[in-house]
Amino acid sequence: MNLPQSPTNLNLETLFPFELDDFQKDAIAALDAGQSVVVCAPTGSGKTLIGEYAIHRALAQGQRVFYTTPLKALSNQKLRDFQQKFGEELVGLITGDILINVKAPVVVMTTEIFRNMLYETPIGQVGTSVRDIGAVILDECHYLSDRQRGTVWEESIIYCPTQIQLVALSATIGNPQELTDWISSVRASAQQEETEENDCTLINSDFRPVPLRFYFSTVKGLVPLLNGKQTQINPKLKAKHPHKRRRRRMEDCPSIPLVISQLQERDMLPAIYLIFSRRGCDRAVDILSEKTLVNPNEARRIQQRIDEFIQQHPEASKNGQFEPLTRGIASHHAGLLPDWKSLVEELFEAGLVKVVFATATLAAGINMPARTTVLSALSKRSDDGHRLLTPSEFLQISGRAGRRGMDTIGHVVTVQTPFEGAKEAAYLATATPEPLRSWFTPSYGMVLNLLQKHTIKEAKDLLERSFAEYLAQRKLAPEQQAIASLTTDIAKLNIELAPINPKQFTDYEKLSERLKEERRLVKVLQQQAEATQKVEIAKTLTDIAPGQIFYLKGKQIPVQEPLPALLFEKAPGKGQSPYLICLGANNRWYVSASNNVVGIADISFPESALSSLVPPTGLTLKQGQTRKGDAASVPIAQQIRDRVQPLTPAPEVLEYQERVERLTAKLENHPLHQWGNSKNLLKRYKKRLALREQLKQSQSKYQRHQLNRSYYWQDFLNLIEILREFGALDEFVPTPLGEATAAIRSENELWLSLILLSGELETLAPHQLAATLCAAITETPRQDSWSNFAPSQESLEVLDKLQNTRRRLNQVQHQHNVALPVWLERRLMGVVEQWALGEAFSVDWNQLCDETSLDDGDIVRMLRRTVDVLLQLPQIPGISEILQINARLAATQMRRFPV
Incomplete structure (x- = not known):
C-alpha cells in the first residue's frame, strides 16, 4: 500500500526513526485515509506503534485520544510509557479509583470506563464526555471473547459515535475479517448508510520481528519440538506406540531446576515460566533456593532497588521473596501485592530478573518480553473442568518470547509431564487460533x-448490532440464499406445469407404480414356474433323443423369451448331468446344461434331418459356449421357427400378463400425454415436490435460527420484568430507583441499589458501611477461607435485615431465568471493617494479612473493589447525604498502601 501524504503533515521518519514493517505502514495509511482499523498481529510484533501514531495524528489535528485497556495494571503501565513519549502534562489516567490529569489530550483508561462514558450520551451522539475525541484505541480487543468482560468491548464499539476513529489492536485470532466487517456494519447502521467514513480496514499480519522456535524438555535434554519446516512434530519425538496411552512417572519428567539448567546451558534466559497456580509459582521459587542466576553486579543493583522499595513501602518489609529476587528469581501472580508485581516487572524489563514464575494472567498484555517462555503444563483447570489450552491461549503465552531489538530468535519450551507430551505440544504449536466469539x-x-x-424499539435495534447477532446472521446467509434459490426454481416449475391439473400427475404416477408392481409379479411367477418345470424336465432328459425340440433360458442362455432349440447330441458333462449340444431357432449353437431347459415341445425332428448339421469347430465342450451357425444350419433354424410355437406361460403367469397389457394400454392413453413427454413432465412434477419439501425444511431451520438469535432480546425483556417488579421501571421509564441502578457499576446493579436505597445503611459508621458493601459485592470465598477479624454487631444486624430482599431478588431472578449473583458474604467483612478504621485505629498491613487466610493480592483486590463502590456513591442519584459523607470518609481511610 502506498502511503498518502499525511493530512496532519506528520513526518514518519521523525516519529519512528527506524524501518516500519509493511503492516504498520498499511495501518498508518488507513488511518490517514480516515478509516478505522482492526490490527491483528502476533504479540510483540509492534501493534502499539499504530496506537501511538493514532495519538500523534489526533494531537496534530488538535483532538483528544482515549487509549483503553482491559486491566488497571496495563492502564498504569501505558500511563508510564506514554508520559515518557508524549510528556506528563499531555497524558492522563482514569481507572475508577485513580484520576490523573483527566482533561489531558491523551487519557488512558480501562475499556469499562470508556463504556460508562458512552452511557452518559445518547448512543451514537457526541456528548460532553467524548467531545473532541478524534480516536479511541481499543488495546487487547480480543478480550471481546472473554466470557466475563467481553460485553464491555461490544458495547463500546456499538455505542461509540461514528465520528470517532476506532483503532482495535488484537492478538492473532481465527476470524479477523468477521470482526472487521462487524465493526463496519455497526458504524454504518448507526448512520443508516454505507459510507467510506464508516469503513473499517483489516490489517492482518502473521509477521513476527523475532521468530519463534519451539522446544520440548525431557529428562534427557532439550529437543526441537517441530521438524525443520516447523509444520509437524519432530520425528524423533513421535511415540513408538502412539495408541498406547499411559501416565508417565514423575521421575520421567524434568524438574524445575533441570529445566532452568537446560535454559542456562543454551543461553536462553531470561525466561517467563508459566505455572497455572499461585502456590505452584511460589513453590518453584522455593525449589530454586540454591540457585543464583545473576552476577554480583546485577545482585547489587537488585538490592539497591529493593532498598528503595522498602523505604517507600516499609509495610512490605516482611516479604519473603526479597531474597530470591536478589538471586534473579521471582514469582508473579494475582495473590501478590500489585506494587510488588510492578517491582518484579520493572526488574525483569531491566534484565536483572532471569526467571519469573507466573500464572497465565501475565499473558494479558503486561509488557514483560523474555528471551524464552516455558509452559510447565499444557492443560489447566477451568469452569468446565480440566482442559487442554486452546491454540489462542498457547499463542498468547508463546508470544512473550523474543525481545525485539535484543533477540534474533524467541524460544518456547514445553515440558514433559505425566499427562501431556510432545504430541499435545506439537498440536498447539502448529494449530491456528480459534475465532473470536461473543459473550454479549x-x-x-x-x-x-x-x-x-x-425507546424500547431503539434499544432492540441496538441489541441486534451485537457481534453475536452479526455472527448469527452470517450463519443464516447461506440459508437465506438457499431459500431464495429454491423459491426461484419452484416458481419456474410452477409456470411450466401451471396448465396441468395436479390430479393427472398423481393418477399417472399411481398407474405407473401399479404397472411396475404387476411386471415385478409376472417376473416372480415366471421364475417360480420355470423352477418347478426345470425339476420335472430334469427327470425326463435322460430319455430325450437327438432331434427333440425344447426351450432354453438361463444364465448361460441370456434371452428375453424361452428359445426353441433342437437337440443335436448329448455329451458327457460334470457330474451325472450331460451337456446338451443344441441349435437354436436364432441359428446359433449352444452348449447347455439341463438346468437351462425350461420346457419341452411336442415336436421332434427325425435323425435324418440332422445329417446335414455339423457343429462349428470353435464350439468347445463347456457350458455356456455359443457359436453362430453356418449356411447348412440356416434351413433347420428356419424350420424350428416355423414349426414351434412360443412356450405357453403357466395360467397364473398368463393372468398377470393380461393385467400388465391392460395397464400398459391405459397408461399409453393417459391424458397427461397431451402436454408433452409424460415421463419428463412427471420427473419435473416430482422435482417440484422435492424442492417444496426442501424449501419447507430450510424455512423451518431459518425460523429456528431467528428465534435462537433473539435470546439476548428475551434476556433484555426478562430484566425489564424484574426491574418493574422491584419498582425500578414504570413501564419503560426508569423510576428514581432505576436512575440510581443505572448509575451503579457492579455485577448486579439492582441488588446494590436496593441495598443503598433501603434506608438500612444510614445508621452505620464509615468502616461499617465499607464492610457491608463489601459483603454485597464479594463472591463466596473458598470453604477453607477464614479471618480472625469479626465484623461489628451493627453490620451483622443490617445484613440480617437485608436477607429478605436478597431472598426475594433471588426468587424473582430464578423465575425469569436470570442468573446474576446476589451476594451477601459475611466471612471477610471483618477484614474490610478493620482496614476501613483508618491508619490511626487499624492494624498495619502485615498484621492484617497475618489474621486471614487470603493472599495479599486477594486482600488488595477485595479492598480496592470496595473503595470503587464507595467512590461511586456520591455520583448515584437519590443517595442520602449521610451515606455520601460516610462513603467518602471510608474511601479516604482505606486508600493507603497497598490499596
Whole structure:
C-alpha cells in the first residue's frame, strides 16, 4: 500500500526513526485515509506503534485520544510509557479509583470506563464526555471473547459515535475479517448508510520481528519440538506406540531446576515460566533456593532497588521473596501485592530478573518480553473442568518470547509431564487460533441506561448490532440464499406445469407404480414356474433323443423369451448331468446344461434331418459356449421357427400378463400425454415436490435460527420484568430507583441499589458501611477461607435485615431465568471493617494479612473493589447525604498502601 501524504503533515521518519514493517505502514495509511482499523498481529510484533501514531495524528489535528485497556495494571503501565513519549502534562489516567490529569489530550483508561462514558450520551451522539475525541484505541480487543468482560468491548464499539476513529489492536485470532466487517456494519447502521467514513480496514499480519522456535524438555535434554519446516512434530519425538496411552512417572519428567539448567546451558534466559497456580509459582521459587542466576553486579543493583522499595513501602518489609529476587528469581501472580508485581516487572524489563514464575494472567498484555517462555503444563483447570489450552491461549503465552531489538530468535519450551507430551505440544504449536466469539450479556445497568435515552424499539435495534447477532446472521446467509434459490426454481416449475391439473400427475404416477408392481409379479411367477418345470424336465432328459425340440433360458442362455432349440447330441458333462449340444431357432449353437431347459415341445425332428448339421469347430465342450451357425444350419433354424410355437406361460403367469397389457394400454392413453413427454413432465412434477419439501425444511431451520438469535432480546425483556417488579421501571421509564441502578457499576446493579436505597445503611459508621458493601459485592470465598477479624454487631444486624430482599431478588431472578449473583458474604467483612478504621485505629498491613487466610493480592483486590463502590456513591442519584459523607470518609481511610 502506498502511503498518502499525511493530512496532519506528520513526518514518519521523525516519529519512528527506524524501518516500519509493511503492516504498520498499511495501518498508518488507513488511518490517514480516515478509516478505522482492526490490527491483528502476533504479540510483540509492534501493534502499539499504530496506537501511538493514532495519538500523534489526533494531537496534530488538535483532538483528544482515549487509549483503553482491559486491566488497571496495563492502564498504569501505558500511563508510564506514554508520559515518557508524549510528556506528563499531555497524558492522563482514569481507572475508577485513580484520576490523573483527566482533561489531558491523551487519557488512558480501562475499556469499562470508556463504556460508562458512552452511557452518559445518547448512543451514537457526541456528548460532553467524548467531545473532541478524534480516536479511541481499543488495546487487547480480543478480550471481546472473554466470557466475563467481553460485553464491555461490544458495547463500546456499538455505542461509540461514528465520528470517532476506532483503532482495535488484537492478538492473532481465527476470524479477523468477521470482526472487521462487524465493526463496519455497526458504524454504518448507526448512520443508516454505507459510507467510506464508516469503513473499517483489516490489517492482518502473521509477521513476527523475532521468530519463534519451539522446544520440548525431557529428562534427557532439550529437543526441537517441530521438524525443520516447523509444520509437524519432530520425528524423533513421535511415540513408538502412539495408541498406547499411559501416565508417565514423575521421575520421567524434568524438574524445575533441570529445566532452568537446560535454559542456562543454551543461553536462553531470561525466561517467563508459566505455572497455572499461585502456590505452584511460589513453590518453584522455593525449589530454586540454591540457585543464583545473576552476577554480583546485577545482585547489587537488585538490592539497591529493593532498598528503595522498602523505604517507600516499609509495610512490605516482611516479604519473603526479597531474597530470591536478589538471586534473579521471582514469582508473579494475582495473590501478590500489585506494587510488588510492578517491582518484579520493572526488574525483569531491566534484565536483572532471569526467571519469573507466573500464572497465565501475565499473558494479558503486561509488557514483560523474555528471551524464552516455558509452559510447565499444557492443560489447566477451568469452569468446565480440566482442559487442554486452546491454540489462542498457547499463542498468547508463546508470544512473550523474543525481545525485539535484543533477540534474533524467541524460544518456547514445553515440558514433559505425566499427562501431556510432545504430541499435545506439537498440536498447539502448529494449530491456528480459534475465532473470536461473543459473550454479549445484557445487565440491569445496560437496560436502564438504554431506556433512559432510547425507546424500547431503539434499544432492540441496538441489541441486534451485537457481534453475536452479526455472527448469527452470517450463519443464516447461506440459508437465506438457499431459500431464495429454491423459491426461484419452484416458481419456474410452477409456470411450466401451471396448465396441468395436479390430479393427472398423481393418477399417472399411481398407474405407473401399479404397472411396475404387476411386471415385478409376472417376473416372480415366471421364475417360480420355470423352477418347478426345470425339476420335472430334469427327470425326463435322460430319455430325450437327438432331434427333440425344447426351450432354453438361463444364465448361460441370456434371452428375453424361452428359445426353441433342437437337440443335436448329448455329451458327457460334470457330474451325472450331460451337456446338451443344441441349435437354436436364432441359428446359433449352444452348449447347455439341463438346468437351462425350461420346457419341452411336442415336436421332434427325425435323425435324418440332422445329417446335414455339423457343429462349428470353435464350439468347445463347456457350458455356456455359443457359436453362430453356418449356411447348412440356416434351413433347420428356419424350420424350428416355423414349426414351434412360443412356450405357453403357466395360467397364473398368463393372468398377470393380461393385467400388465391392460395397464400398459391405459397408461399409453393417459391424458397427461397431451402436454408433452409424460415421463419428463412427471420427473419435473416430482422435482417440484422435492424442492417444496426442501424449501419447507430450510424455512423451518431459518425460523429456528431467528428465534435462537433473539435470546439476548428475551434476556433484555426478562430484566425489564424484574426491574418493574422491584419498582425500578414504570413501564419503560426508569423510576428514581432505576436512575440510581443505572448509575451503579457492579455485577448486579439492582441488588446494590436496593441495598443503598433501603434506608438500612444510614445508621452505620464509615468502616461499617465499607464492610457491608463489601459483603454485597464479594463472591463466596473458598470453604477453607477464614479471618480472625469479626465484623461489628451493627453490620451483622443490617445484613440480617437485608436477607429478605436478597431472598426475594433471588426468587424473582430464578423465575425469569436470570442468573446474576446476589451476594451477601459475611466471612471477610471483618477484614474490610478493620482496614476501613483508618491508619490511626487499624492494624498495619502485615498484621492484617497475618489474621486471614487470603493472599495479599486477594486482600488488595477485595479492598480496592470496595473503595470503587464507595467512590461511586456520591455520583448515584437519590443517595442520602449521610451515606455520601460516610462513603467518602471510608474511601479516604482505606486508600493507603497497598490499596
